[in-house]
Amino acid sequence: MRILITGGSGFVGQKLCAHLHGQGHEPLVVSRSPERARGVLPPGTEVRPAVQDFAEHQPEAVVNLAGDSIAEGRWTAAKKQRLLDSRLSTTHAVVELCRQLEQPPRVLVSASAMGYYGDQGDREVTEDTPPHQEFVHELCARWEAAAREAEAYGVRVALPRIGLVLDRDGGTLAKLLTPFRLGLGGPLGSGRQYMPWIHRTDLVRVILFLLERDDLAGPFNAAAPEPVTNAEFTRTLARHLNRPAILPAPAPVLRLVFGEMARVLLTGAKMRPQRLQEAGLTFTYPTLDEALSDILGRR
Numbered sequence: 001m002r003i004l005i006t007g008g009s010g011f012v013g014q015k016l017c018a019h020l021h022g023q024g025h026e027p028l029v030v031s032r033s034p035e036r037a038r039g040v041l042p043p044g045t046e047v048r049p050a051v052q053d054f055a056e057h058q059p060e061a062v063v064n065l066a067g068d069s070i071a072e073g074r075w076t077a078a079k080k081q082r083l084l085d086s087r088l089s090t091t092h093a094v095v096e097l098c099r100q101l102e103q104p105p106r107v108l109v110s111a112s113a114m115g116y117y118g119d120q121g122d123r124e125v126t127e128d129t130p131p132h133q134e135f136v137h138e139l140c141a142r143w144e145a146a147a148r149e150a151e152a153y154g155v156r157v158a159l160p161r162i163g164l165v166l167d168r169d170g171g172t173l174a175k176l177l178t179p180f181r182l183g184l185g186g187p188l189g190s191g192r193q194y195m196p197w198i199h200r201t202d203l204v205r206v207i208l209f210l211l212e213r214d215d216l217a218g219p220f221n222a223a224a225p226e227p228v229t230n231a232e233f234t235r236t237l238a239r240h241l242n243r244p245a246i247l248p249a250p251a252p253v254l255r256l257v258f259g260e261m262a263r264v265l266l267t268g269a270k271m272r273p274q275r276l277q278e279a280g281l282t283f284t285y286p287t288l289d290e291a292l293s294d295i296l297g298r299r
């Protein structure tokens, strides 16, 4: 299958492209830096700078992952605009391609995030839980709404609301490993906030599941069935690394350093993958212990 992937050069996209290539599919990657992207993608991957550049390829499916990094840098007004614009402009370009093609893609799997729900304290969060109004909710809601415009052209749209993606060579875990190995890890704020997470291999399986299953559309919580609090995450990671993790990062310090972005670290949602499990998806790594054993046990 010819699968157009925006943000295919990123942490999730690289793993997805490698997997699709291995299965005999043809990933078509949109990247602002094609040369750099080719260096991290399977040999022979077609990479072009804009969605529109792939019109002649007539993609049969689209996976939309592109977006400026949410967890990096202070959320100045300019950064917030970049977070929104980078997602909306790419998604609008995907919808425009669907409009133009005589034979639009069958399916669009368009990334969203746990941030859709905003801060939910310790209540159980399924796809039906009403969101808490705040910037991350607005960002995800507008991103999802933009993707759903493809439905007007007969495209099935699935929206994985992704939890913290875990693997060794990227994302948040890679950033945590050095301080934790030095014994400098510790809970963030009270540590009571939930951190829904997912092994990167399971996220690739979720995306494939949503690409393949013609009966699945709308939002899907894409996180392991056992979310943990930040304190549990901290304890479990420290245990796997045989290090203490007793140095807490107090909330006021995080707010001072990260500004409004500190909310991403200090709040969360106990998000369960209800719709994916009802649809029959099983997770290879349902518990954090299993995920970290795999990730940290690899050489």
Ligand SMILES: NC(=O)c1ccc[n+]([C@@H]2O[C@H](COP(=O)([O-])OP(=O)(O)OC[C@H]3O[C@@H](n4cnc5c(N)ncnc54)[C@H](OP(=O)(O)O)[C@@H]3O)[C@@H](O)[C@H]2O)c1
Binding pocket: 006, 007, 008, 009, 010, 011, 012, 013, 030, 031, 032, 033, 037, 065, 066, 067, 068, 069, 070, 082, 086, 087, 090, 111, 112, 113, 114, 162, 163, 164, 165, 166, 171, 172
């Ligand atoms: N990783 C997580 O824990 C996590 C959790 C929840 C949701 N998500 C969402 O899932 C998606 C994929 O995550 P990821 O971890 O793979 O992200 P990533 O590594 O940051 O990759 C995203 C890709 O988007 C492209 N991009 C970055 N800034 C852009 C901009 N201003 N305009 C257009 N494209 C831009 C980049 O590709 P080029 O430089 O090649 O153009 C980059 O490779 C993201 O949208 C992210 O928000 C991720």
